[in-house]
Amino acid sequence: MNYRFSAFASLLLAVVSLVSCIDPDQSQEIIFQNDLKAIEEYLEDNTLPTAKEFSVPSDGIYMFWETSVAPTVNDQILRLDTVKVNYTGRLLTNKVFDSSIEQVAKDNGVYNSQRNYAPMRTALGVGLISGFEYATSLMRVGEKATVIFPSHLGYGSSGQNNIPPNSPLIFEIELLEVTNGPNHQ
Known part of the structure; x- marks a missing residue:
């Protein structure tokens, strides 16, 4: 009995030692490289509208x-600035996880009868995921765009509701309105 406990304790100590040797920055780099590969494969397999394009492939x-x-x-x-x-x-599987558009939510099985479906109005820089904010900041009122970005610009390793951890994301965005905030002089 004492031998089993000692063996288990030794195994546990070995696992803890091994895990503590893993560099979290290296892990993040591996996740990022996996994201880049998945995004590249998605772009090879899917045709997207191209009235205009912008990219930072290294990011x-x-x-x-x-x-x-x-x-x-x-x-x-x-x-x-407040955007609507x-x-x-x-x-990247094209599975919809959220929409501000009621019919899109219904068509994709993510409809919530408790939710008010309407355009989202929010100030940039105060709580949205950074990939979404960055893309919106590059748009002009009246434009519709699709943005694809790696997981660290989305929900990262924590995931969110039905978004798995370390998931690159795609957002289709239509910019309806912009109200200048205090940073405009």
Whole structure:
């Protein structure tokens, strides 16, 4: 009996020692490289609208405009500006996990009768996931775009509701309105 306890304690100590030797930054780098590979495969297998494109491949960020009102990206939306958007969020499997559009939610099995489906109004820089905020800040009112980004710009290793940890995300965004915040002089 004492031998089994000693063996179990030794095994537990070995596992703890091994886990403590893993560099968390290296783990994050591995996750990021896996995200980049998954995003590249998604882009190879899926056709996206291309009225205008923007990407930072080294960061794993890709945007494709379905509707564009100018040939360049916007640089006038600042932190604390309030935006009004319609959106649909998907995983790289194309499974919808959220939408501000009631019919899209119903069509994809994510409808919640307790929710008020309407365009989302929010200030940038105060609580949205950074990939979504970054993409929205590059848009102009009246534009529709699809953005794809790695998990660290989404919900990271924690995941969220029906979004698994370390999931690259896709958002279809329609920018309806922008109200300048205090950073505009």
